[in-house]
Structures are given as C-alpha cells and as structure tokens.
Amino acid sequence: MEDNNLVSFDQGWFVIQTYAGYERKVKEDLLERAELYNMADKILRVEIPTETIRTEVNGKMKEVEENLFPGYVLVEMNMTDEAWFIVRNTPNVTGFVGSHGNRSKPTPLFEQEIQDILVGMGKVVREIDFDVFVGKRVRIVDGAFSGFEAPITEINGDKLTLTVDMFGRATPVELDMHQIEDIQA
Structure with missing residues (x-):
C-alpha cells in the first residue's frame, strides 16, 4: 500500500x-550549466534572497539591493x-546546506x-493555472491539512x-492560494 502523503526529499528548494x-x-553559472548539460528540467529556479534598502549615499537617498543571506543561494530542483553533481561542482559553490558530507x-x-x-x-510562489471558484473541490498541498x-x-x-x-464535522479552514492544487479527474 502506497502512502501519497509522504514528503519527497528528491524535489524542492x-x-x-x-x-x-x-x-x-553562481546564479548565472548555475543557470548556464543547467542549459549546457540539458538539466533545465531538473534545476528549475535559482534565487538570491534580497531586499531593497533605502540608504543615504553622499547626501542623497538611494535604493540598494541587499542580500538577506550573504553566501547563500536558493535552488529549486x-x-x-x-x-546534484552539476550544482555541487559549479564554480564558487562550496556545498549544500543540510548535507552531511560524504556525498x-x-x-x-x-x-x-x-x-x-x-x-x-x-516573488511569485506558485502560479495557479486552474479556475478557482466557490464550490470547486481542491486538494490542500501545504499546512496541517x-x-x-x-x-x-x-x-x-x-x-x-x-x-x-474532520471527524464527521465540517471545519472551515482559511488558506492561501499557493496551498491548494486542482484535483485531476
């Protein structure tokens, strides 16, 4: 019997x-290498977490992009x-966070x-590519439910x-759009 609720550690950020x-x-090189080695279907997105900071430079207010986590890049893959080999061997990448070494x-x-x-x-978290309307049945993909x-x-x-x-009772649950998916017929 297969449990479809198991979390896959093979895909994600x-x-x-x-x-x-x-x-x-690293972002540029990684995207370039994904194309070069035909891995664009495996290395999906590369993001550098940044925020815009307003700062005073030479007496003038200026907006500057600042890294939220210097030295780290997010990869959806x-x-x-x-x-793993393509990402790990990209120039200036020192490793994956959460890896315990020894490959x-x-x-x-x-x-x-x-x-x-x-x-x-x-950033757009996930595009909703189906019609959402009152009465439509959907599957919850994130959170406690x-x-x-x-x-x-x-x-x-x-x-x-x-x-x-739940337990024979109708329970209202508030969710964000990115927490649902269409039920495929």
Whole structure:
C-alpha cells in the first residue's frame, strides 16, 4: 500500500553555500550549466534572497539591493545524482546546506520556509493555472491539512476558505492560494 502523503526529499528548494559576494555569479553559472548539460528540467529556479534598502549615499537617498543571506543561494530542483553533481561542482559553490558530507543528499527547505522567503522578496510562489471558484473541490498541498480534499466556500483576495470534513464535522479552514492544487479527474 502506497502512502501519497509522504514528503519527497528528491524535489524542492535547497540551499547552496557560496563564497560571499559571488551569489550573482553562481546564479548565472548555475543557470548556464543547467542549459549546457540539458538539466533545465531538473534545476528549475535559482534565487538570491534580497531586499531593497533605502540608504543615504553622499547626501542623497538611494535604493540598494541587499542580500538577506550573504553566501547563500536558493535552488529549486529535482535532486538526482546528475543535478546534484552539476550544482555541487559549479564554480564558487562550496556545498549544500543540510548535507552531511560524504556525498549524502541534502534535505530541502520546508514549504513554509521557502514561501515566507519568496513572498518577502515579492516573488511569485506558485502560479495557479486552474479556475478557482466557490464550490470547486481542491486538494490542500501545504499546512496541517495537507492531503485533504475540500470544497471552496469563500474567496477573499488571495485567501480561501475551505470546508474540511474532520471527524464527521465540517471545519472551515482559511488558506492561501499557493496551498491548494486542482484535483485531476
């Protein structure tokens, strides 16, 4: 019997450590290498967590991009041996965070961690490519109710209310759009 609620450690967002100041170069090189080695389907996105800071330079206010985590780059990828090798051997990459050495595979960030980082950066977390309307049944993919299917009962901007059946009782649950997926027929 297969349990579809198990978390896959083969796909997700991973943190790679770089030499401080080389984050942009690592991002460029990694994307270039993904194309060169036909790994674009395995190395999906590369992000450098930044924030815009207003600072005074020579008496003038200026907006400056500042790294939130100097020396670290986020990579969304399918963790195969080949993809691991490409990322790990990219110039100026010193390793994966969460790897225990000896060629062991790292563990991905938790969904909520990456959501918080990407939303804070103003990045699109996940595109919703299906119609969302009151009455539609969807599957919850993140949070305490992950794996449950429930109908949408209310839509308020990017927030949804679903009615989850728990212990024979209808329980309203408020979620963000990125926490649901379409139920494939």
